[in-house]
Amino acid sequence: MNSMVAEPAQRQVVSGAEAAAWAERLRVANINPRTGLATDYLNHFNEAVMLLEMVPDMPECAEDFLTWSPLSYAEHFTASNFKARDLAIEAYEKAEPTVRAQFDHITDTMTSILTAVGSAMREVEKDQTRVRLAEQATLWVKPLIATCGGIINGGTEADIDNIMAN
Template identity: 40%
Template sequence: MAPYTNADFATAPKIVIHPGMKPATGETQASDSVPAEWRAKVEGTLINPASLLATDYLNHFNEVVMLLGMVPDMPEMLEDAKGWKLKSYPEHFRASGLSYGELAAEAYEHIPAATKSAFELTVDQLAMVIEVTVSRLTTAIEKGDADVIRATAQNGTDVMHILTDRIGAVIAGANETLHQSEIDAMMAAVPSGDITSSGGASQADIDALFD
């Protein structure tokens, strides 16, 4: 899969901010502006000067999303997906081998507070959706219901794509996030029937993460 670029998210659709959402507003306050020193440091790199973030982090999620989408036709892909582990933004870039990897990791310590809040919230949401989808698919495969397997994979990866788009928008300089209730509603859009796993994450885990 081709790497994401900043241009891919320049026109990302705006998500309405809901009361109580963190951050409470999509507008960056003056105190949250990117320091001029760091704007200069990232000039000429693939690090966005509006946020001090880079889109290569999205490639950390690309493979697992692709694998989960393949599970209905190739159930063995689920085992590969189970091996995926979340890396923090600095961890990803320090291990990336990219020419600007160390700079990206250092810049992360200087990104605006509102940007970091929106970014980390959405990354946590995406990681939990991945975990829940893996758990649900494990149970669906054990039950042998092909329709539930396909619907679960489709539902989960659809939500993952929405969240990766949100992360991309934050990287491009927008601080909007999805309210947890929106994610709950999307993750509930699966066929009726018992798909609750006896182990791993569940929808309650998503709720608890943001209580």
């Protein structure tokens, strides 16, 4: 059976010098060498939150939020001006599978929340309802962005649990 699903990147055994050179390339590109992830991707979610935070004072900004659309990690970097976008995508693909799974789970959750809020905002007509939706979404997504930042920066599970508890 021919599958359209890509196989996960194979872990390769590399020399200490190769590993050090790879880590330095990542560091210079503002990609965490321990995790292979870049905080630049969080800008995608921060943009949505910024738009949502404007809705209570300017309800017409809900229309601006409705133009936001979800992007995967690779889609974000492909469309960005990030100087090392190809390296960011390669490092993500080579990231340790459990770190990437945690990261993907949280970014998928944020995407689901933001998409659902967008759908709900399209269905309602009252500004006050849109304001409540924006405020609630912000309360849900901001801690998840912080948690993703912890994962990107190589925080321990205890660090991430502490962020989620607060």
